[in-house]
Amino acid sequence: MFRFLYLTRKIKSPLARVRCFSCNSDVIKVQNAVKEALLQNKPVLALESTIITHGMPYPDNLQMALSVEKIVHEHCATPATIGMVDGHIITGMGEDMLKRLATHPSPVKLSRRDLAVGCSKQLTGGTTVSATMLLAHKFGIDIFATGGIGGVHLLGQESMDISADLRELGQTPITVVSAGVKSILDIGRTLEYLETEGVTVATFGNTKDFPAFFTRKSGFKSPYCVSGITEAAELIQSHQKLKLGSGMLIAAPIPKEFKASGTKIENSIKLAQQEASSQGIQGKEVTPFILRRVNDITKGESLKSNIQLMLNNAKIGAQIARELKTTRT
Numbered sequence: 645m646f647r648f649l650y651l652t653r654k655i656k657s658p659l660a661r662v663r664c665f666s667c668n669s670d671v672i673k674v675q676n677a678v679k680e681a682l683l684q685n686k687p688v689l690a691l692e693s694t695i696i697t698h699g700m701p702y703p704d705n706l707q708m709a710l711s712v713e714k715i716v717h718e719h720c721a722t723p724a725t726i727g728m729v730d731g732h733i734i735t736g737m738g739e740d741m742l743k744r745l746a747t748h749p750s751p752v753k754l755s756r757r758d759l760a761v762g763c764s765k766q767l768t769g770g771t772t773v774s775a776t777m778l779l780a781h782k783f784g785i786d787i788f789a790t791g792g793i794g795g796v797h798l799l800g801q802e803s804m805d806i807s808a809d810l811r812e813l814g815q816t817p818i819t820v821v822s823a824g825v826k827s828i829l830d831i832g833r834t835l836e837y838l839e840t841e842g843v844t845v846a847t848f849g850n851t852k853d854f855p856a857f858f859t860r861k862s863g864f865k866s867p868y869c870v871s872g873i874t875e876a877a878e879l880i881q882s883h884q885k886l887k888l889g890s891g892m893l894i895a896a897p898i899p900k901e902f903k904a905s906g907t908k909i910e911n912s913i914k915l916a917q918q919e920a921s922s923q924g925i926q927g928k929e930v931t932p933f934i935l936r937r938v939n940d941i942t943k944g945e946s947l948k949s950n951i952q953l954m955l956n957n958a959k960i961g962a963q964i965a966r967e968l969k970t971t972r973t
């Protein structure tokens with residue numbers, strides 16, 4: 645059905661990076677377009693799939709995924725959406741697989757800890773930021789775009805509900821472009837945790853205001869900012885030269901024209917949080933539950949903003965991916 649290839653981890657030159665052999669039975673499968681781009685040292689942008697399976701309802705999730713792929717192509721990079729189908733990790737999902745994920749009645753949400761279970765049980769689902777980062781890095785991809793990363797949940801200092809995304813950013817050298825952190829999370833503690841993990845955080849633009857997903861300012865500051873694509877690529881290259889081993893977060897504020905009304909969103913988030921706690925929602929269910937409820941309460945307004953910021957992040961990610969390939973020394 646598909647011609648799959650297997651990539652190995654130890655990387656020297658782009659050609660040495662890729663060890664190819666047909667392996668339909670292997671658990672990790674890289675589709676041809678991504679393999680070709682990696683072989684030719686062309687820009688590739690990794691994309692996660694929990695945003696498809698748990699972040700948005702059908703059919704908006706599929707439409708968003710396809711629009712993201714298109715925008716990445718338009719900016720001369722190859723999109724590599726990563727997810728799991730029947731226990732196989734797929735890198736570079738095509739339209740048919742994206743549709744399977746988008747329409748699946750009960751997809752699993754796979755962070756780092758869930759990947760082996762998904763493989764052994766032949767599950768189908770979306771990979772979170774943490775799982776996508778680690779997989780993308782295995783394939784030699786430098787950069788990854790998402791909507792929002794996970795963080796320290798409110799009262800996380802007691803519950804210890806701290807997203808695996810933060811530890812992954814501390815231990816996997818890949819750059820993540822996101823619209824900051826949602827105010828369903830404790831943004832201040834999330835930034836503290838990122839510092840503890842040694843993650844370089846920079847706002848994209850001429851401001852250090854750290855964005856809060858639906859809004860351009862969270863009230864917290866990033867330690868750094870990058871003025872645009874060139875400066876972002878330079879920062880990533882310095883990071884790579886130093887072989888720091890940790891990841892980087894580029895926080896891109898939602899474009900002004902799509903920002904959601906602050907108070908409306910804040911109120912809906914508060915209400916959704918109260919519902920989550922009174923209904924005893926816990927662990928990995930918390931984020932999808934709140935996202936769904938905020939979308940219902942705002943009658944789809946939050947979803948529209950979510951899609952637009954994702955497209956913006958994909959565009960920025962693709963442009964940085966391209967810049968990294970043109971200026972690499």
Ligand code: PSU
Binds near residue numbers: 694808
């Ligand atoms: N935030 C969003 N949409 C999402 C997610 C976060 O606005 O879809 C997903 C991402 O895949 C992220 C994951 O990695 O939720 C974090 O989940 P948790 O809080 O359970 O770690």
Ligand code: MN
Binds near residue numbers: 808927
């Ligand atoms: Mn959690």
